[in-house]
Amino acid sequence: MLVEHTLFGIRDKVQIAIDRIRQFEPPEGYYVAFSGGKDSCVTLDLVKHAGVKYDAHYNLTTVDPPELVQFIRREHPEVERHLPKETMWQLIARKGDLPLRHRRWCCAVLKECGGKGRLVITGVRWEESSRRKRRAMVEQCYTDNSKRYFHPIIDWTYHDIWEYIRSVKLPYCSLYDEGFERLGCVMCPMQHDISRDATRWPKIYEAYKMATQMGWDILKKRKDAKGEIMTWQSAEDWFNWWAYDRDGKGKENPDQTVMFE
Incomplete structure (x- = not known):
């Protein structure tokens, strides 16, 4: 009160x-x-x-x-x-x-x-x-x-x-x-479940997927130049892990340890 x-x-x-x-x-x-x-x-x-x-x-x-x-x-x-x-x-x-x-x-x-x-x-x-x-x-x-x-x-x-x-x-x-209790960025990684965001704002969801493909291409070039192997087989696999499974199975992506500027 x-x-x-x-x-x-x-x-x-x-x-x-x-x-x-x-x-x-x-x-x-x-x-x-x-x-x-x-x-x-x-x-x-x-x-x-x-x-x-x-x-x-x-x-x-x-x-x-x-x-x-x-x-x-x-x-x-x-x-x-x-x-x-x-x-x-x-x-x-x-x-x-x-x-x-x-x-x-x-x-x-x-x-x-x-x-x-x-x-x-x-x-x-x-x-x-x-x-x-x-x-x-x-x-x-x-x-x-x-x-x-x-x-x-x-x-x-x-x-x-x-x-x-x-x-x-x-x-x-x-x-x-x-029904939204907190407002913030669409598909924020702090959320446990982004499915509602993906359904509510499909254009932003698709934009994330497109950006992930571009990011994947950059990451693969860097990995290839170092002779390193990518953890995920495709940008789609990477995106699906990020969007739906990053917390579900306790997995972490070892590829995401190097790209900070």
Whole structure:
């Protein structure tokens, strides 16, 4: 609940979050890392209510759900949208590699590249995962010492988020009403089952397959030049393993250990 009655009195999570945002406001203002998801929408709304200086940014990944991009354009025109230097398809083809759960090079290249030298506000919450439960409310970026992260709703729950959205009638992406609990890149390797994504966005699914073929050709040339043998017999085998079996049998692809630039 957003308002909790404790032994020490009433705890208003909304006011606490707003106070935090005001307390840590930097002279140049916040860099709001906006994703269009429910947590991000709530965070941006709290920043607005806090009356602090800020600029909001959304990094297009080229594998964003179209409905999410349309929602951001319609409801948040003030958010600056950034196109990547390379699309996901170009990255897969150039690297000869597909992103994996424990090695998501795509995030660093496509999503986490903004906010250099700034205090970056996000909607990260402890409840989301065991890994995020170890995060601090204010922390240094481990890949860029000039950047710090600030998570003002880190102690909010899933129910807190939806209580806030409903209480203030905050617009949110329609994909949540279709049963999607979290929004992110289509066919993200963090998902255990991408079949729903493949069915929901068939054009993006086919684009992944085409990029995999191009990446396969690059990888095979590199392997052939070294006299090494490919683990998979074809790009189709590689794609099917990546899309459907990367977690199912606990297999790992030894070919995917060399292609990082």
